Amino acid sequence: MEVFSSIPMLPVRDVVVFPYMILPLFVGRESSIKAIEEADLGNKLVFLAAQKNVADETPVADDIYTVGTVATIIRVKKLPDGRLKVLVQGMNRAKVRSYEQTEPFMKVSIETIEELIPGSGTETDALIRNVKEQLEKIVSSGRLLTPDLLLIIEEIKEAGKLADLITANLGLKVNDAQNVLETIDVVERLYKVNEFLSRELEIIEIQNKINNKTKDEITKVQKEYFLKEQMKAIRDELGETEEKDDDLNYIRQKLLSLKLPAEVKEEAFKQLERLERMHPDASESAVLRTYLEWIVEIPWSVSTEDNLDIEKARVILDEDHYDLEEVKERIIEHLAVSKLNNKLKGPILCFVGAPGVGKTSLGKSIARALGRKFVRISLGGVKDEAEIRGHRRTYVGAMPGKIMHSLKLAGTNNPVFVLDEVDKLGADFKGDPSSALLEVLDPEQNFSFRDHYLNVPFDLSNVMFIATANMLDTIPPALRDRMEIIQLSGYTSEEKIKIAKKHLIPKQRKENGLENVNVKFSDKTLFKIIREYTREAGLRTLERLIGKMYRKIAKLIAQNKPLPNKLTPAIVEKFLGCPIYLTEEKNADDEIGISTGLAWTQYGGEILLIEVAAAKGSGLKLTGNLGDVMKESATTALGYVKTMAQLYGINEDYFQNNEIHVHFPAGAVPKDGPSAGIAIATAIISHITGRPVSKDVAMTGEISLSGKVLPIGGLKEKSLAALRAGIKTVIAPEANRKDLAELPKEYKKKLNFVFVDRVEQVMEIALLSKKIENIEFYKGTRKHIKAVA
Secondary structure, X not given: OOEXXXXXXXXXXXXXXXXXXXXXXXXXXXXXXXXXXXXXHOOOEEEXXXXXXXXXXOOOHHHEOOEEEEEEEEEEEEOOOOOEEEEEEEEEEEEEEEEEEOOOOOEEEEEEOOOEOOOOOHHHHHHHHHHHHHHHHHHHOOOOOOOHXXXXXXXXXXXXXXXHHHHHHXXXXXXXXXXXXXXXXXXXXXXXXXXHHHHHHHHXXXXXXXXXXXXXXXXXXXXXXXXXXXXXXXXXXXXXXXXXXXXXXXXXXXXXXXXXXXXXXHHHHHHHHHXXXXXXXXXXXXXXXXXXXXXXXXXXXXXXXXXOOHHHXXXXXXXXXXXXXXXXXXXXXXXXXXHHOOOOOOXXXXXXXXXXXXXXXXHXXXXXXXXXXXXXXXXXXXXXXXHHHOOOOOOOOOOOOHHHHHHHHHOOOOOEEEEEOHHHOOOEOOEOHHHHHHHHOOOOOHHHEEOOXXXXXXXXXXXXXXXXXXXXXXXXXXXXXXXXXXXXXXXXXXXXXXHHHHHHHHHHHHHOOXXXXXXXXXXXXXXXXXXXXXXXXOOHHHHHHHHHHHHHHHHHHHOOOXXXXXXXXXXXXXXXXXXXXXXXXXXXXXXXXXXXXXXXXXXXXXXEEEEEEEEEOOOEXXXXXXXXXXXXXXXXXXXXXXXXXXXXXOOOOHHHHEEEEEXXXXXXXXXXXXXXXXXXXXXXXXXXXXXXXXXXXXXXXXXXXXXXXXXXXXXXXXXXXXXXXXXXXXXXXXXHHHXXXXXXXXXXXXXXXXXXXXXXXXXXXXXXXXXXXXXXXXXXXXXXXXXXX
């Protein structure tokens, strides 16, 4: 054993240096260059050890194997790029005793390792012979090693040197080669080398089998080609046309050029081979040909790249639609997540809202913002499941369903797909199409959607599905659960005016050829049209009436008559006739027994006058085309008044001698819902006590029998209806205070909101004259009224 102190150390990558091995090393790291220069100036000895991780640029002691090779530097050459080319020769195995220096390069203290050399024996001789024979087989196969290596190895008699030389030339992985280097026992080392050679021979044998199999396949293809050429010659002699061959060749070439999934490709070529063997006049020939044409034309791997520019997408969405912030925010979120996860599945949304609020056109806008194709299918009245999944090919005239048909028209596998009127799906003896949609609209299942006609899986997970509906009640719960529901409420009059000026008026001017005619709508004119000629949540009727106004102007131009400079409210009645709907107004005076409620309709908010009268008799009488819920609400309100009669100074015998009659005007209009509860109670108490209801107060809230005011919906629409009617104060349940966030700031400044949780608080605000004194409130506590501007 020999000890070397302060010998420069050079960590090497991708190679393990063995004794007696001469090889060039390219040195580029600054620390390694300094180590070579130090060794070259000294005794020219350097310790070479392999790195554990090839990627480490600055390895430390723990990143380097402790067993390496002492080598002598034969020659050093500096390259133009600053690197060194060093020719070294391995001398002895050695092991690191300690690191004496790590900067600016490594110096170590090492000790050489003596090999355990066995005496001559049959085991060692057999191993040497076996190793040489295996090496000859590898060289004869033409793999890895050169024949010159055999001449060198033939002269080597030492077992250790033989094992090292073969290992150095086998091109093993670093950890395998290091394992051999660290094996001191020569016999054990030969066993390991013998194992590596056996494994290499096995790999060569498998490669030969693969090559032979490939040659057999090529021969088989050549044979098929020869036979097909013979068949072609025979058909030519029989006078058969080549039209079929041309069609089939076209289909074959298309199938080969398309990136088809493995299962689809297998089925397509299987059917193509059947068609090739079939006579052109066979009845099934046309069926198979149509099937293959569908396979060829469906976009299995064609997709468009999403536009992930969030700001640009936001601009496009704002250009096409006013407001609808929830929907726009959801699309922006999808784009943001797509930037981080390129394997994101397409979302499945359901836009629910009244007709004309822009559900379908919003789908087009989303497609434009994402840079995707847009397809739409109408599901209204669809009763046959095959419309979705297609017919099986056993039926005459079978075709794929609407899903695959629309994807073929789109030409991509990731369009924006609008399923219009999903709430109007039907069902009969032919099946339930809504059940067929359960798989289509489930990202965990639709990656392998099977159309009955094609009978091969298609990945729908990249498609963005958008369903539209007017109501949720008719959508089956299982289908509704698969979709992300987004409610689109009706537009307010103010929103309609903005949308008309930005979108509808420019569109109608262009369609009616009036782009160069400067005739404008005033806000008052649009408001008059909206309030007196339309009653809708959407914008379709408004757009038609704007178009009608412009057609009247076009008629004046055609007749060479003078045009108005501006379309005023007075001109509206001239062009559109008498108003169709009356403008809602509040009471002119403070009246007894008449309260102002607030109602929500699919066309927006409305004020609702509630009248109460009493006549001899007993009980409760309701009129005004009321639904069951509203009738129960009136009964509850009367029950509360009876319970709290003492509080309001009402004689208990009053209800035994008087019949309370509650009437809702506009009797032809159906009314339902619980939110008129406090307004009914207010009108009843006002009539009985003779205290008038303030004309400037409107209210909404469900009433409980104990006098609690329960939350309601549609506060935004109801509040704007109160504002239009000139009402200054709105009473609403305390639980609805959070809904103020939905209201624009300018509306909150014009209305005084009072939030209550007890009916007694409502009476103090809504009923005029002195407040109730010397009578304790319900549960013995008088609650403080909180008013919020």
